[in-house]
Amino acid sequence: MEVILLQDMRGLGTRGEVVDVKPGYARNYLYPRELAAPSTVANRHWFESQRAKFDARHAAERSAAAEVAAELAALKIEIAKRASETGTLYGSVTPTEVVEALAAKGVQVHRRMVDLSGGIKALGDHVVRVDLHTEVIAEVALEVVPET
DSSP states (O other): OOEESSOOOOBBBOOOOOEEEHHHHIIITTTTTTSEEEHHHHHOOOOOOOOHHHHHHHHHHHHHHHHHHHHHHEEEEEEOOOBTTTTTEEEEEEEHHHHHHHHHOOOOOOOGGOOHHHHHEEEEEEEEEEESSOOEEEEEEEEEEEOO
């Protein structure tokens, strides 16, 4: 079943692209969340008439994300965690902890934007990836210190 994406979807496509998906996925997930519309002639014409509006909003979101990325590049956050004598953490650093540390520095991001692929399970310096926008990815310096 062909649909027109109304939002950028990681792993599926970008806004305005016509993609082929399973009917159940379109009916039960994409349509109710207004992430896609059926690929009909009328919907294609409607999307083309609205493309300038979508592109302007997309550019505004991208520029706002670039400003936040510049702030994040200049930051270094510190998280205190319990650790063993060998430097291994009891548990791991979570995206929520990273978001709280960033909020303490005055930068607001959503926890789903924080990518801790592989997890952080040791003391020391790490780099955390923050997906602010589909085209803007920031990196934040993170130091995990032992809790006293």
